[in-house]
Amino acid sequence: MAIPTVKFNKNGKLKIMHITDTHLDHDNIDMSLFLINWACKKEMPDVAVITGDNVHNDDNAEVTKSYIDRLMRIFDDLSIPVAITYGNHDSEVGAMSRSELTDYYNTHSSSITYGDGPDSATYCVPVYSQNGDKVKFNLWIFDSNDYDEKGRYGCVLPHQVEWYKKKSDEITAANGGEKIYSMAFQHMIVADVYDALKKADKHRFYSFHHMYEKNDYYMFDPKVHNFGTLNETPCSGYYNYGQFEAMVEKGDVLAMFTGHDHTNAFGVKHKGIDIVNSLSTRYNGDRFSSQYGYRILEIEESDTSKYTSRNERWYNMFKKPDFAELKKSGDEFGMKTAKCVTSKGRIQKLYTRVGRKFVTLVTGRQVTYPH
């Protein structure tokens, strides 16, 4: 099976969809995949990156595989190349190791989870120019692992950092000594994020304690920081083996995008690199679900030193559509009745059309998830 190539599109842009923390399970899979399918058709990105805690079901490899199939078929059908990595839960439950998971994701035609990285989910995806003759951008995909020896969150390990440094040097050398800009994607945020946030003098209602130093409080200062809101403690790994510092040293990474902290959607510029956390993409109807969604990043081939970013939250999908407007624009997809039945038989709908009227209805179980 030929591995799809990622290229700048005919408009000279690269559109990346960042999906994370789908936590697909028995209860949320129908609605989550319905929305992801919807979003993919609406956005038609040039590439998607899924950064871990993808499937979170019981210890049953057959069920895990069937959920992977359902997720990946969305991208297969739309011919959207998709890069996968893992979070702390992917191999913790589901009865499949990380390399077994990668082998299975790679049975799908849209998977680009291949590469010469140090493990099955750490690799570099080259992005080619529109005419395909030159690498113009890179996507670093890191497996930030699951837990350390004491059960605290994992991070990118020393041998992975070494691989990045070496590969980055090789890429620069192959490009005549000129660095090629890139973005990095992984599940866990880097511990360096705490150096980028503002330390609060004491606990305040808008501050959050450090993940491991519980008496230290941090806050997001919109006067200083780029964008977004901090809604929970950034749950970085306990250890820090210098991944971020290596990226600062090499100077080829514009921004890094993480998930894991489902409700955090912010970006902090630190030492020239944006540290950005994206919201969870799963939808199960709980009190956070409608605020979740996905992130779209766009880069122009003519100037790869910058990018734009936007969060799309699911509640934007729940607006009552203007039928006349949809008809005028010929949006057949938007005009279709949107209906989704969960495995428990509960009907969940974004909206449905009754005659010429749209009826909006969103229901769901109250379920909360760990990160």
Ligand SMILES: [Fe+2]
């Ligand atoms: Fe996680």
